[in-house]
Amino acid sequence: MAGSEPTAGAVAAPDTVKILIAGGFGVGKTTMVGSVSEIAPLRTEEPLTVAGLEIDDLKGIEEKRSTTVALDFGRITIGDDLVLYLFGTPGQQRFWFMWNDLAVGALGAVVLVDVRRPESSFAAIDFFESRRIPFVVAVNGFHGEHPYPAEEIRASLALPEGVPVLLCDARERESCRDVLIALIDRVIADVTLGSGPAR
Amino acid sequence: MSQGDEAGRLVRPFTLTGGRTRPSRADFTLITTVTAVDPPPERAARPQPEHARILRLSARPVAVAELAAHLDLPVSVVVIMLCDLLEAGLITARPPRSVSGAADLDLLQKVRDGLGRI
Numbered sequence: 001m002a003g004s005e006p007t008a009g010a011v012a013a014p015d016t017v018k019i020l021i022a023g024g025f026g027v028g029k030t031t032m033v034g035s036v037s038e039i040a041p042l043r044t045e046e047p048l049t050v051a052g053l054e055i056d057d058l059k060g061i062e063e064k065r066s067t068t069v070a071l072d073f074g075r076i077t078i079g080d081d082l083v084l085y086l087f088g089t090p091g092q093q094r095f096w097f098m099w100n101d102l103a104v105g106a107l108g109a110v111v112l113v114d115v116r117r118p119e120s121s122f123a124a125i126d127f128f129e130s131r132r133i134p135f136v137v138a139v140n141g142f143h144g145e146h147p148y149p150a151e152e153i154r155a156s157l158a159l160p161e162g163v164p165v166l167l168c169d170a171r172e173r174e175s176c177r178d179v180l181i182a183l184i185d186r187v188i189a190d191v192t193l194g195s196g197p198a199r
Numbered sequence: 200m201s202q203g204d205e206a207g208r209l210v211r212p213f214t215l216t217g218g219r220t221r222p223s224r225a226d227f228t229l230i231t232t233v234t235a236v237d238p239p240p241e242r243a244a245r246p247q248p249e250h251a252r253i254l255r256l257s258a259r260p261v262a263v264a265e266l267a268a269h270l271d272l273p274v275s276v277v278v279i280m281l282c283d284l285l286e287a288g289l290i291t292a293r294p295p296r297s298v299s300g301a302a303d304l305d306l307l308q309k310v311r312d313g314l315g316r317i
Binding site: 018036043044045071079082083087102104184185188192 | 233234259265268303308309
């Protein structure tokens, strides 16, 4: 690394941290990013022929040459010296080899769940649980409606003890903010207990 | 990426990197911030157009993922060009802040307070 000393006349680079917004395809990840981000969500696309260089098996990807993995993200400036980035993870399972890179160094994750098809978020829950990355589950209500109480959803997802379950509306800034604060509280609790976010 | 030119885009980015497909350094994560060195080193060669674009976009600190989005290029391609710029002394790079223990509670509290203000 070239170091972090500010050069003459330059603005000092801020510290950066990130949170992942995960969950099944079409569950509202980009909507959530957009609701709290100070900028319109940005998108980068990685051609799979680049991103998948270390993957031997590309079976099932018929249009190899034109397949891209899109990553949507947003930004929240916490202060002059600290910026938080929110990354929506690719929803389709076949792109999960990207998740390891994404997960490295993340403060934690929000797993969005669609009550109409909760099974689409099972894999995301497994992913963060197995890597001991702190996460909260946020149930995104269809049209903001929540037919099931949080405890019922917790039971149906077989969540480990201590994982918070929140009902949210991914379209609402305050609702998404509260989910992120719940996640940070969870991370603080982990760190305080000394277990720390494992990598 | 606009529709219809995917094939073209897959070829073109690697002409920007001299055919290399792997970064020579693993320093650049999605949220590593890069800043153009100002003024540039006296003996620096004139940068290629895409490199010059990166230098303009990084006049103020900017994260790698943001650079890629603004350039409409894959992160993997941008990282290779950033390696060139770093080696040429034209940019500085700041790694993300890691959070691993109780020493980082202040940082976490700062994030929490910041979220409370949005």
